[in-house]
Amino acid sequence: MENRVRVRFAPSPTGPLHLGGVRTALFNYLFTRKNNGTFILRIEDTDRRRFVPGAEEYIMESLEWCGMNVDEGIREGGGYGPYRQSERKDIYQKFIQDLLEKGKAYYAFDTPEELEEKRQEYASRGQTFMYNHTVRNGMINSLALTEEETRARIKKGDPYVVRFRVDPGEPVRVHDIIRGDLSFDPDTLDDKVLFKSDGLPTYHMANIVDDHLMEISHVIRGEEWLPSLPLHILLYRAFGWEPPVFAHLPLILKPDGKGKLSKRDGDRLGFPVFPLNWKTPEGEVYPGYREQGYFPEAFVNMLALLGWNPGTDQEIFSMDELIKQFSLERINKAGARFDPQKARWFNHQYLQMKTTREVAELFLPVLMEKGITADLSFVEKVVSQVRERVDFVKELWDETSFFFKAPEQYDEKVVKKRWKGDVPELMRELSEALAGTAPFDSPTLEENVKRWIEKRETGMGKVLNALRLLLVGASRGPHLFDIMEMIGKEETLKRIENGLKTLPE
């Protein structure tokens, strides 16, 4: 039973999980699997004002999409439940009582208005009000009031909170796997609220009690929780519990400039910051990696390298390889800059690793949406022509639409440049020559057309570019003779005829 690794991902359902949240989950997951531990999903929903319907489901779906299986959680159950903090309300009572009896916590009756007044008063002197050991005796709490007064207030039903009592003293020392030995001055801490007037514990209280009761061995979480660490350590001490091991992950930074990656950066620079689409209650949709066409493997691989590195040049890792190579010691302290270009690069790599058949199968539904039904073997041929050029399956359409349907319009710039002089006449003549070409395959076509151009004593570029314009509608696309073979003689001739009819002489 000793040294069991039990690790939790403990999101608050206050909205969709963003990139940083998924990375925290991932590092917890990798660490758990590497150490044959248990991966727990705990929902920290004691702040009912910030609860967002649908967020819980979103979190679970995101983990599932990324391939992180939860061992214990609100859906999976487990021996340490319930796993939703709002359902653990009764559990916290006795621990609050314990701290009150030990004199480590106290009742405070100050109303929100009184506290606001204090804040303003301090602010007007250019100071910040902190509810701590220097002011608590002048406030309305069980340390300042007599026992009778306190009891009378509680009996009367006066609203109260319970605050943690932090006294000045020795620095709080703690070791963090990523940050090393840390030391915090307790003087900088205030007497945090542990228990709110709504009868629910605050994050700090519930988090510590649950980590203890759920026998969490390692707490792996974002850097934004580092300032709470001394308070958490003091809470463990107050309870007389052994704290878990801590690892605070580096921030994920904006692609440009300073600071933490935010949703606004995504809007501004055109990339998703959420794993899945998220629809706000107002009906606004934030884009997700899944819906943008990212493979979950590519997304996970990209995330893993935001702050962690294997110590080698290797960049492509399957989940299993990540599990094998992962260690908390190889996580950087410094923030990890997010690079949307690199995210695309990862998807490109994963697309190239698939077989042509796999890519073709993924492309079929895209074609279906365009109203096109095609043989898998034909789609495979098409895909093999252009697959290296795309980062996403959905980009295949732009690269290949002309394999499936005749151009509906012609690129104006190309028309201006290529459709002039004797070109229409040349195309008419060439069309006749093509009608007699057999077999209609790429090498034969190439030979015949080139020979025809030489005989006709005209320019190679002139003819081939104009022909491409008629077949593709633009100047792009793979090898022209491959296109002709693939669309076939009948379609080739039809497109030439069409162009001759539509384009101005």
Ligand code: GLU
């Ligand atoms: N509920 C906290 C959050 O939303 C958990 C922080 C922690 O892991 O302790 O991130």
